[in-house]
Amino acid sequence: MTTAAAPPQLAARARAVRTSPVREILALTARPEVISFAGGLPAPELIDADGIRRAYDQVLTDEPRRVLQYSTTEGDPDLRAAVAARLARRGLPTEPDHLLVTTGSQQALTLLAAALLEPGDAVVVEDPTYLAVLQCFGFAGARVFAAPTDDQGIIPDRLADLVARERPRLLYVVPTFQNPTGRTMAADRRRAVAEVAARQGLWIVEDDPYGELRYEGTAQPWIASYPAAADRTVLLGSFSKTMAPGMRLGWLRAPAALRRACVIAKQAADLHTSTVDQAAAARYLAEADLDAHLARMCAVYRERRDAMLDGLVGALPPGSSWNRPEGGMFVWARLPAGYDATALLPAVVAHDVAYVPGAPFFAGAPDPAALRLSFTTHAPARIAEGMARLARALGGQSATG
Structure with missing residues (x-):
């Protein structure tokens, strides 16, 4: 034997x-x-649940052959248009073609890691940071460095020293109502982070799953809105906290070349995000008052x-x-x-x-x-x-x- x-x-x-x-x-x-x-x-x-159910009923009644079929990797055009319009109303001019729909914003992190990181590359995160991003970068084989923080978030001067020393490929931040700390980075620090990235050659991944859940205070500008970082900032968003996490719908807004690389990575991962879920979300945004x-x-x-x-x-x-x-x-x-x-x-x-x-x-x-x-x-x-x-x-x- x-x-x-x-x-x-x-x-x-x-x-x-x-x-x-x-x-x-x-x-x-x-x-x-x-x-x-x-x-x-x-x-x-x-x-x-009632509004979401109506949205599913409507798209399955009106367009069953389309919403139950394969679709494009980039995402439902109506959903991308709705997201772009919401971003523009919140102060960040965005076109639908600037966006890629993802299966939750968690997938966006995986796509970015595939597009940007080689094993052994350095990345920087806030300390502490979102737990799943440590998993994501770990799977990519990256070396993860912790940027010093205080109760206002990343300390820009300390970040600049760390970036100069370790030469990371990207910085991952949750500037607004951060997970796990709940803290928010002030506008002057956001601008300083953008300038560090521009000066030292660094991608910024700006994750914003909680930004619309504000109870007091004044909204701060996205890092992506600062000219210094506009060509190197990827903004991530999600409907998990505002619509329903079970729909697993997120998106990324990125410069064209990186967005195209993420589209190819997504084709290799899952072809496209669920057609019917995207269509229902787009219909919900059109028919309901999300605000x-x-x-x-x-x-x-x-x-x-x-x-x-x-x-x-x-x-x-x-x-x-x-x-x-x-x-x-x-x-x-x-x-x-x-x-x-x-x-x-x-x-x-x-x-x-x-x-x-x-x-x-x-x-x-x-x-x-x-x-x-x-x-x-x-x-x-x-x-x-x-x-x-x-x-x-x-x-x-x-x-x-």
């Missing part, structure tokens, strides 16, 4: 890139009795943010700190020195409440005392109960966990 040889190992990148702690925590906290502040999930009751819907969402989310901020006073140990985001979905908190949010999580989940430890979001040295809490999913009374459970869970815990 011939002895079968073992199959080849997985690729090194597949062996090296870790799974998402957020997805693991979501699985751990799937029990209905758990009040989870872990996932960045839109409130399900605020999704306009009015967003105003209702923001009014509800503002109350929930305030309920969480009020509850944290008694929920976290004395000496803890947290921020007050002007929008988005997240509060970033820090326990007193000596506490470890990861080590404490099992005891917290045992009290049927959950958060996400902050450590996995860091590309540099992690802060073990940090944690992220999402306030959008639950009503204020449920948030208050969750804060009470968190207080009980942490009340008997020492600094060593």
Whole structure:
């Protein structure tokens, strides 16, 4: 009998890139009795299910042969026109042909990594940063460097030093209501980041999934709007937070040559994003009042943010700190020195409440005392109960966990 040889190992990148702690925590906290502040999930009751259903019904009734067929890689022309019009109204002149529709903005990151990065290339991210981008760049074989930040985001002078030293290909930022911290980068820093990119030769990937979820304060200009960075900034957007995450619809706005490279990468990945989902989204944007819907969402989310901020006073140990985001979905908190949010999580989940430890979001040295809490999913009374459970869970815990 011939002895079968073992199959080849997985690729090194597949062996090296870790799974998402957020997805693991979501699985751990799937029990209905758990009040989870872990996932960045839109409130399900605020999704306009009736309006979205009507949009699907209309396109399936009016154009079944088109919307159930293959379509172009670039995306539904009506959807791209609607996105371009919304961007223009918000201060960024955009034509439909400037856009590529993607299967969620997460796919846009994958396409950009395929188009821009060779194994071993350097990239820069905020520290901390969106967890999935670390996975994405890890799969691309990139070397990830953490740009120093403070409560206003990236520190431009420190960024300039890092870029000069490591010569990265791109910088990834979430300037508005950042994930995980909820902070917003001021206009002067955005301009400075654009100038660093222009001066030192750098692509900027500007991710904006939360920008329309503003509860107070003044909107800041996109980095893509500054002339210094207009030829080197890719703006990413998504309907996951404003329409429905299950539709998996995002888009990227990029200079022509890079956009064309992303189109080719997308052809290799999935040919095109779902035709019927794009058509339904375009019809929804034409028939419904998304701005009015967003105003209702923001009014509800503002109350929930305030309920969480009020509850944290008694929920976290004395000496803890947290921020007050002007929008988005997240509060970033820090326990007193000596506490470890990861080590404490099992005891917290045992009290049927959950958060996400902050450590996995860091590309540099992690802060073990940090944690992220999402306030959008639950009503204020449920948030208050969750804060009470968190207080009980942490009340008997020492600094060593």
